[in-house]
Amino acid sequence: MSERGLTGGAEASPQEMVERALELSTADGCVVLADEGSTANLRFAGNTLTTNGVARSSQLTVISIVGEGVGVVSRASVRPGGLAGVVAAADRAAREAQPAEDARPLVEGVPASPSWGERVTPTDIGVFEGFAPALGDAFAAAEAGGRKLYGFAEHSRTTTFLGTSAGLRLRHDQPTGRLELNAKSADLKRSAWTGVATRDFADVDVAALDSSLAQRLDWAKNRVDLPAGRYETLLPPSAMADLMIYLFWSSGARDALDGRSVFSRPGGGTRVGEQLGDLPVTLSGDPSAPGIECAPFVIAHASGRETSVFDNGLPLTPTDWVRDGRLEALLQTRYSAGLSGLPVTPSIDNLIMRGPGDGRTLEEMIASTERGLLLTCLWYIREVDPQTLLLTGLTRDGVYLVEHGEVVGEVNNFRFNESPVDLLGRLTEVGAAGQTLPREWNDYWTRAVMPPVRVPDFNMSTVSQAS
Amino acid sequence: MRQIDPEFLELPLRQLADAALQRARDLGAGHADFRLERVRAETLSLYDTRLEGAMDADDLGYAVRVVKNGTWGFAAGIHLTPEAAAEVAAQAVRVAEVSAPINREPIELAPEPVHADVTWVSSYDVDPFSVPSADKVTLLADWSAGLLKGADHVSARLLQVKEQKFYADTAGTVTTQQRVRVHPTLNAMKAADGGFDDMSTIAPPVGRGYEYLTGTGWDWQAELAQLPELLAEKLAAPSVEAGDHDLVIHPSNLWLTIHESIGHATELDRALGYEAAYAGTSFATFDQLGELVYGSPVMNVTGDRTVEHGLATIGFDDEGVRGQSFDIVRDGVLTGYQLDRRMALMKGFGRSNGCAFADSPGHMPIQRMANVSLAAAPGGPSTEELISRVERGLYIVGDKSWSIDMQRHNFQFTGQRAYRIAHGRLAGQVRDFAYQATTTDFWQSMEAVGGPQTYVLGGAFNCGKGQPGQVAPVSHGCPSGLFRDVRILNTVQEGGK
DSSP states (O other): OTTTOTTOSOOOOHHHHHHHHHHHOOSSEEEEEEEEEEEEEEEEETTEEEEEEEEEEEEEEEEEEETTEEEEEEEESOOGGGHHHHHHHHHHHHHHSOBOTTOOOOOOOOOOOTTTTSOOOOOOGGGGTTHHHHHHHHHHHHHHTTEEEEEEEEEEEEEEEEEETTSOEEEEEEEEEEEEEEEEETTSOOEEEEEEEESSSTTOOHHHHHHHHHHHHHHTTSEEOOOSEEEEEEEOHHHHHHHHHHHHHTOBHHHHHTTOSTTBOTTSSBOTTOBOOSSOOEEEEOTTOTTSOOOSBOOOSSOOSSOOGGGTTOBOOOEEEEETTEEOOOBOOHHHHHHHTSOOOOOOSOEEEEOSSSOOOHHHHHHTOSEEEEEEEEEEEEEEETTTTEEEEEEEEEEEEEETTEEEEEEOEEEEEEOHHHHHTTOOEEOOOEEEOOTTTTTTOOOEEEOOEEEEEEEEEEEEOOO | OOOOOHHHHTSOHHHHHHHHHHHHHHTTOSEEEEEEEEEEEEEEEEETTEEEEEEEEEEEEEEEEEEETTEEEEEEEOOOSHHHHHHHHHHHHHHHHHHGGGOOSOOOOOOOOOOOSEEEEOOOSSOGGGSOHHHHHHHHHHHHHHHHTTOSEEEEEEEEEEEEEEEEETTSOEEEEEEEEEEEEEEEEEEETTEEEEEEOOOOOBSOOGGGGTTSSOOHHHHHHHHHHHHHHHHHOOBOOOEEEEEEEOHHHHHHHHIIIIITTTBHHHHTTTTTTTTOOOSSOGGGTTTOBOSOTTOOEEEESOSTTOTTOOSBOTTSOBOOEEEEEETTEEOOOBOOHHHHHHTTOSSOOSOEEOSSTTSOOEEOOOEEEEOOOTTOOOHHHHHHTOSEEEEEEEEEEEEEOTTSOEEEEEEEEEEEEETTEEEEEEBSEEEEEEHHHHHHTEEEEOOGGGOEEEEEEEEEETTTTEEEEEEEEEOOEEEEEEEEEEHHHHTTO
16 A cells, blocks of 8 residues: 555554644645544434444545645545655645635634644444433333334544644544434324434433424324415424525525625625515524534635635634624635625534524414414425525424414425525514524534524425325 | 456455454354445536636545344444454444344344355446546536636536445455446526526436546537527526426436435335435335336336446445346336345345445445336337427426425426427427426326437436435436426426515
8 A cells, every 4th residue: 555554654643644744745835634533323213223333534634735726635544654645646736736716825823722732532332321221211112102213313523633834733623413303103194303413412311302202293193284375384493494504505605706696696796785684683603602612713625615725724703694684794715705805704613593682482482373384394405596595395294283372283294495595584583592403404514503483474385295 | 347456455355354254253243244445536626617626535444244133233443454353343243232222123134145256347448536637627627618608607527436345244255346437517607687597517427437528428519519508598588387287308307306206215224114214214115015006007117236337336235235137116016125135034025136335434334226217118209209299398408406205205306407398399498497296196197208219327426315324326217208297386486576
């Protein structure tokens, strides 16, 4: 193995690998990212385990810069003996590359992370030592109650070391945990879902979650068939998170500037500064938000529409994307900020939405509803029209009819066609925000604080027979 | 036939496998398998002829899967020493032991003939990783420059993957395999009248090498030459009239409808509920096997892992089962499912049809999709002949937006472009269209399929399923098809405008 010396060479810590790679590079500039990952998971269906596993990963990414050319080579499981080959490949790629349009001086002057020199602590199957027996108890309770439980529990930890030839030495440890719990009646005709995000599973109360699902399955015993149409609808935090995450992903400054997104201003420029809705809603990101802490600096393994490898290490600060209903910022690199004349506002790995004041709880919102639909979550969300950000998707695992302040039964599922940008302008109530797990996007995004909202005329385009 | 890269064969494949499998046996595993993979991927992205992003990455590691006292255990590692492999095997056994209290279904696997030390390499001419990246960028930039003459912005993307797998199990099967795939895409975007629209190439991703970009398997020059004019026509086109229309659907669009409404619906793990909390279940439940009228009598669908250049084509799956071809729908009736070894035994099929796949060494194999394809009609009509049978309808080309519910009933698709059909002839493009239907209604409305001359192998690199999430490449072949009375939406009206 010439390139990476897989089977030879003494062990080296990721920090040592970063330092050696920087020393080996002959490029004008160099950025090295070492990602040490570990995961553990349990998957279950029908009150029994289906799959499980633990895994480790180790990825080294070398970003070489020659003039304005960039070469990026990323390799798994690199050992010290193979480091020179990886660095040489990146250096070579940089020398052969065209000038990168996002080329900027590397970030300087960011103090080193105090934990830079500490060892990596991986996660393991032991993270479920308390949770697994509780899950087993929930299986037994569900079996006795005529329910079947399905779902997935995963815990992962990724430690990223970022070193640059400009002197940065930054580290971020990201624990991520999620539990999805889906209960079905024995005949599989009624279904309910809940999910939680967690950093360590110590705060997950399986019995309470199962109990809430049992209540929803009880609601579903009375079935009400409704046709397609526009309905007053209460969207719970999970559903709102999935819609707002898609809005966030679609808020790249470059696409807006190029006239190809919902945030493009007709005739040129962006819609930053435009009022999207009357309610003073704020959508923001904050690396230090309690419970949903995320990387406080830019980590970019490759350049793209909303990322630039040159921005690696750039500090991230709390950013309002929408403030009081007004579009405040778009996803920016230093390059796109230069094009747009707007502040540098890179992506942040959490999303927080709040309305005015404290807001009512979902239960209080239900109690004040004369007639409307209460959703559980959304599924299979896809873009139909980028001009308006029209999205389609489905309701899933519980659509409930609320009449005179009470849930009176379960309604059939629907396919919806709606734009989250348009929705911001039609909200009539924003409830109390809390941490939630997005149902659709939690493979990629688990850190969200969202409110329940009321929409007076949510477009249920057609009925779905799925139950 | 091409050979497996020496660099992969130089890895201590057998030493690691021997150490891991022996440790698993010693610790009481009834079954154990070892899988070492290297998956290399290069992505190049250009915007308006300039390189926007480039990434050359790989994933390398190995996994040990065991059955201990009827419970799965899975662990994955990265250190390529026999000692580390043995420790990963021990870890897999520990995972099985920790998991045992919540397992109520003992794991047993369908038997498979032993395939002792076999090698398989996919069909391609030029390893895409043997071509300098600078040459690829130059080619994509040239293509982009041509398109840019008729567009405001042009993006180009080239995905390339080489997948190498070594598998060994305690029954004695040992396989070593290598396959490559490429997916070039170009997109042209233009603004007009306060709005904008775009159009992408419809060239499918394929299990071929770099020759796909240089004249083998697709006429790029022809497609790129017509794209600006097609985009201009789309921008000037009227908005579609919503309502029920007859549809003629080109294979470049129909493959995705097949994928979502047949491919996923006939995965047995979904039908049995193992994906219920995530990807979903299926309306095509197991009790309907042999009876469910899925579609019209002209509907014949196979699952296949052997077709040349197919993205799901492989010699042996990730449980050591030889790739096969099998019926899923025959004369409109559901006749089969996609299987792995566990479900094959559980449901009395005798043998798996080879649909287990893991997308990385860090993931456990799950049942994934074969190349699920709709058969053409021998001697059947051309696309033009299908269009001539339509009094009022649409002809849809190219895939774009897609969504389907969690039991695979209700779907909605758009496309790259649609033409109005009036009195058996194309009458110009329309915009803002989507078609929406229920799976069995849709396939039962299929009046005719085109002949072999209309057949195209489409597909995708990124079919998602499972938790932890896994992506799988898959192809779907199909002819053009004629469908009666399908609901067409006007997406502008759907947006409340």
